[in-house]
Amino acid sequence: MDIILLERIEKLGTIGDVVTVKDGYARNFLLPNKKALRANAANKKVFEANRERLEKENEERRGEAEKSGENIAGTEVVLIRASSNSGQLYGSVTVRDIVDGLAEKGHEVSKKQVILEHPIKTLGLFDVRVRLHAEVDVMVKANVARSEDEAELQRQGVDVMKSMFEEEQAEGSGGFTEAVDPTLEPGEIPADMLDGGDEADEATEENSQA
Numbered sequence: 079m080d081i082i083l084l085e086r087i088e089k090l091g092t093i094g095d096v097v098t099v100k101d102g103y104a105r106n107f108l109l110p111n112k113k114a115l116r117a118n119a120a121n122k123k124v125f126e127a128n129r130e131r132l133e134k135e136n137e138e139r140r141g142e143a144e145k146s147g148e149n150i151a152g153t154e155v156v157l158i159r160a161s162s163n164s165g166q167l168y169g170s171v172t173v174r175d176i177v178d179g180l181a182e183k184g185h186e187v188s189k190k191q192v193i194l195e196h197p198i199k200t201l202g203l204f205d206v207r208v209r210l211h212a213e214v215d216v217m218v219k220a221n222v223a224r225s226e227d228e229a230e231l232q233r234q235g236v237d238v239m240k241s242m243f244e245e246e247q248a249e250g251s252g253g254f255t256e257a258v259d260p261t262l263e264p265g266e267i268p269a270d271m272l273d274g275g276d277e278a279d280e281a282t283e284e285n286s287q288a
Contacts, residue, residue, distance in 0.1 A: 079105075082095070086213050093136055140212075140213050150185045154233070159222055165200050180218065193206070201228070
């Protein structure tokens, strides 16, 4: 379907562009959300008659989004979650979690504005995109940790998951280790063990003669 864009759409074009998209995408998203018009003769005339007003309104909305973005950009949302010893979460961080976390910081955004590039399923510090306007994106931080102390470590740049792995490896290599005499041939018995064995044999022999 050919449509006229009423705002900038990523990977499609900007306001006023006539582009071709799949029918379902147009009918289910672009047209009902008033992001585009069908590119027929009547709509083209309507758009051209209102182009100046539409571009001005878009510019105003973009300015408001940029101003709001200055306050939101870089905001850190701390999310305390339980995880396995390998750092895998029992569940995952959702868009709703990010929205609620930003609201607690005084930043009101909708779920549609939060874009998670990939599901967050491990502990760590993650960048999350927030789209305030078709032409204005800002990044916030999702600090996913098991405690406030770990969140603070991650904030300082400590890789908590790596530290967990190293500790686990260190614990796994613990236990009793017998000292090895580097002068011995493989399978050779240390002299002190032989001496101890001779004394034991002598004591056994004396007892039998007595």
